[in-house]
Amino acid sequence: GGTSDFTVIRLSQDRKGAPDRLQDVLANTGVRIGGNDFDRDISVDYLMPHLGLGTTYGPKTLSVPRHSYFDIAEWSKVNFVYTDKILKEFEGMLRISHAPDRLSRFVKVLEFQLGHYLISKTEGAKIDLSTCDDAVMHLHEIENDLSISVTQREMADAIIERIKCLDVEISNCLNVADVKPVDIDLVIMTGGSTELPMIQDLVSQKLPHAEVVE
Numbered sequence: 001g002g003t004s005d006f007t008v009i010r011l012s013q014d015r016k017g018a019p020d021r022l023q024d025v026l027a028n029t030g031v032r033i034g035g036n037d038f039d040r041d042i043s044v045d046y047l048m049p050h051l052g053l054g055t056t057y058g059p060k061t062l063s064v065p066r067h068s069y070f071d072i073a074e075w076s077k078v079n080f081v082y083t084d085k086i087l088k089e090f091e092g093m094l095r096i097s098h099a100p101d102r103l104s105r106f107v108k109v110l111e112f113q114l115g116h117y118l119i120s121k122t123e124g125a126k127i128d129l130s131t132c133d134d135a136v137m138h139l140h141e142i143e144n145d146l147s148i149s150v151t152q153r154e155m156a157d158a159i160i161e162r163i164k165c166l167d168v169e170i171s172n173c174l175n176v177a178d179v180k181p182v183d184i185d186l187v188i189m190t191g192g193s194t195e196l197p198m199i200q201d202l203v204s205q206k207l208p209h210a211e212v213v214e
Contacts, residue, residue, distance in 0.1 A: 002037075004166055004193075005030035008177035011186070027177035031169045035126070035193040036075055038159050043073040043122040045158040046150050047137060052103035057093045064093060064103065068110075073122070078115035087111060105142050117141055129155050130195040156198050163198050170206050184210045 010024040018024075044053070053069045056062060068086055071077040087110045090103070097103045109115060121137040128135035129152045139146040156163075174181060187203055187210045194200070194214060203212060 002032060002034040003030050004033045004169065006170060006173040008173060008179060008184070026179065027173050029169060029173040029176060031165055033162050033165055035123070035191070037162055038126055038155075038193060038196070039119060039122045040070070040073045041158040041162065042126060042150060042155055043118065044070060046154060047118065047122060047148055048073065048106075050102060050146070050148055051106040051109065051142075052097070052099060053106075055097065055099035055102055057097045057103070059096075061098070064097075065089075069106075072109065072115040073119065075116075075119060078119065081110065081115060082113050105146070108142055112141075114141055125150050126155065126196070127192070130197070152197065155196075159196075159198065163202055166199070167202055167206065170202075181207050182209050186210055187212045189214050 005028070007028045008026040010026055048069045051069070052064055053066065055064050057064060068081050068090070072081045087107070090107050090110060094100060094103050094107050109118065118139075121139060125135040125137050129150065132152070134149055134151045137148045137150065139148065174184075184207045187207055189199075189203065189212065200212070203210075
């Protein structure tokens with residue numbers, strides 16, 4: 001869930017019996033982008049605004065701080081948001097909020113430590129969007145009738161910068177291997193995020209002559 005790794009390997013009938021295949025590994029590169037990053041992007045763009053992200057408060061129309069929303073959308077940081085200091089800060093902002101209906105939801109998330117619940121809902125939506133045009137996140141633990149819809153197109157918009165980074169890293173791996181995209185005959189993709197249509201489209205466009213196997 002934290003990295004995307006790429007390897008170019010030379011395969012042939014002539015070499016399958018060779019005692020040492022190390023020279024057949026032409027390149028091995030990677031980048032710190034994984035499923036958790038996609039989950040966070042979807043959450044920040046399409047879930048967190050319903051919990052007060054992007055709203056304002058007070059007579060000076062100050063913006064609600066963004067960092068707590070980013071942290072609570074990330075597995076490795078979510079527990080650090082559960083402090084009395086942060087809860088009291090948001091309770092204070094709620095009292096003079098310009099969107100109290102939305103911000104009150106985030107205060108409830110902090111009070112009842114529902115960050116992992118939000119992350120699981122976002123991950124579920126991402127998985128659904130691997131095969132469906134749209135998905136719905138039902139957030140009944142926060143509010144009885146709260147449901148948030150996300151489309152496949154919206155997910156693509158949310159993760160576009162990650163996809164661009166993967167595009168660059170594929171090119172980098174090919175350059176290290178000193179091969180052209182048309183030289184790749186077979187791509188074996190592993191991991192849940194490879195089921196995302198945006199990643200499958202990227203690989204198909206980047207390596208047009210390759211057979212793709214999951």
